[in-house]
Amino acid sequence: MIEDRRLQVLRAIVEDYVQTQEPVGSKALVERHQLGVSSATIRNDMVALEDEGYITAPHTSAGRIPTDKGYRMFVDRLAEVKALSVPERRAIETFLTGAVDVDDVVTRSVKVLAQLTNQVAIVQYPSLTRSTVRHVELVGLDGSRVLVVVITSSGRVEQRTIDLGQVPPDNLLVDLKSRIVRATLGERLPDASWRLAELIETFEPADRPVVSAIVTTLANMFSNEKSDERIAVGGTGNLARFGADFDTAIRPVLEAMEEQVVLLHLLGEASSGTTVRIGHETGHEGLVGAAVVSTTYSPDGDSLAHLGTVGPTRMDYPSTMAAVGAVARYVGRILSEG
Amino acid sequence: MIEDRRLQVLRAIVEDYVQTQEPVGSKALVERHQLGVSSATIRNDMVALEDEGYITAPHTSAGRIPTDKGYRMFVDRLAEVKALSVPERRAIETFLTGAVDVDDVVTRSVKVLAQLTNQVAIVQYPSLTRSTVRHVELVGLDGSRVLVVVITSSGRVEQRTIDLGQVPPDNLLVDLKSRIVRATLGERLPDASWRLAELIETFEPADRPVVSAIVTTLANMFSNEKSDERIAVGGTGNLARFGADFDTAIRPVLEAMEEQVVLLHLLGEASSGTTVRIGHETGHEGLVGAAVVSTTYSPDGDSLAHLGTVGPTRMDYPSTMAAVGAVARYVGRILSEG
DNA sequence: ACTGGCACTTGCACTCCTAGAGTGCCAGTT
């Protein structure tokens, strides 16, 4: 099939270009790959590929380089899954196993992922939205202030201090706490918010102000997206691979890496599976030239969080995807066990 | 005084070089500054300055640039304090005032400092070691596990879950908590650790295992330096100013910025006042070419934390020092008030 | 102690040129 060979050519171009970082010409192609035809034939195929927008020539007498569309095709239909080597896997495992708490796991994941891929690694802290309520605690502090603590199944502890404006009767806090626990324990955070709303009406009108203040705070904490927003970034030193021109290639990426909102958007809303976003697909001006490989991991066998890498579009997609996937699995496993 | 004029020449060289980024020659110097002598005279002074190691010539027919020693002299004896403009000050104040919690204050400080100085900004989270204990809470979770919460005067909340190995009698936790609070409330963290140690012996031998487990954890939390290690970094996009060569100039800095230990060391142990470290003075291989301006701020009128900037040695020291100082003052004030 | 002048050095920007890589196309072959 001619179609078939054209795809082989595209694959070869992507592979060679990723490796050499230089435009690849027809002659080099027949030399390095067993395509069984002459360079002239390859040239014809290349013209076709260029017409279809998969590759482009920087200038007349240079070879071709893949376009975003070309990489996309490569990732979707041509890339062969490349498994991580055993030493690599073992390295991930032992390095992550040494972690002492959730934060440490995340920090280490970023490091190992950056090292493995030679790219910029980003790891989202375990998300709250799908975790369940493991414990709620109300602590009366001095005067009218109350400390509200929530522990989730993902091991996160959120706390907040609020001022009720009045000193609550001591037993009210105890009573309220036990009712809150009864209503929300084991519930997912969004569901728990609903249960709380129903709770208010079961109290004496006199107690309502206090109850409502606390319950509102709790509901906020449950639906608070801020904890979802914590993201660790590492391996920015690898940005050298983006190219020489700092202002057009590197600076935008560095700036994007400092914006939580952008990072979250990059990691994406993918429900599961490994996602690749190439160049313009990232939806960010400064990230043409960059590609994002992201996936989800599951800190407690149920809820979801994201992690991934940012690298130049001319990256080794199979390896990167393998590394991202592997780290995600190990992180998920270790967090579930811990 | 000849000595005097030489210093003026050095000052002029530093100022011009910082502004133009190009080696400055004797002729340009007499044109731009009112030195009252001819370029030939300046040349003689330059030779002297070069002999003493304050300036150096990249090659025979280029102007001179300051050495680390030259910058050091400039900072120590020549720099005139440059006050921040009123709009700048107001910008800092309003931007920081909008913060909702400690983390937010730190995040915003990094941003504003980076923007103000056009450099990489680093801000240490408020330190625990000098803060005092504001509250301690013990919460029995399911089974034998206990949640230990500490709130400090700097507004930080630390928590940890431990497994006692046995289910503690309920009243023991209550009793223990009240005794701990009585012993440590208002104490500085290191002192609080001592008080805890004394506490163990006041309990029944039967309760000792539980008490000791909890107390040890608490003591760990008090003396835990990990919270001291949290540092926010921002403005890495400004690294462009370091120069064109990524691998020798930028990458080492980026890598240093990812190492908490290095950052802590850079911010330094200075007890107070603004410190400048130039090139090799930073004590880090990759940071020749970089200078660190750091100072302390006081989150609660007593304890200390650090913040500062990292920039190329050819930076505008007076402005940077002014900005660092100003941000430190505002951050300290806002945290004390909050 | 300072100045003007001068010979000397050096990097930079510019032009010019060539070698090499790669292309597109076409006529010929299977």
Next chain:
DNA sequence: AACTGGCACTCTAGGAGTGCAAGTGCCAGT
């Protein structure tokens, strides 16, 4: 119809050569 070999053409990277401008060091003169 698909492939191939050959050829003329295009373009860039890199080297050599050149003139210019900036800057220096030194010295004799004020």
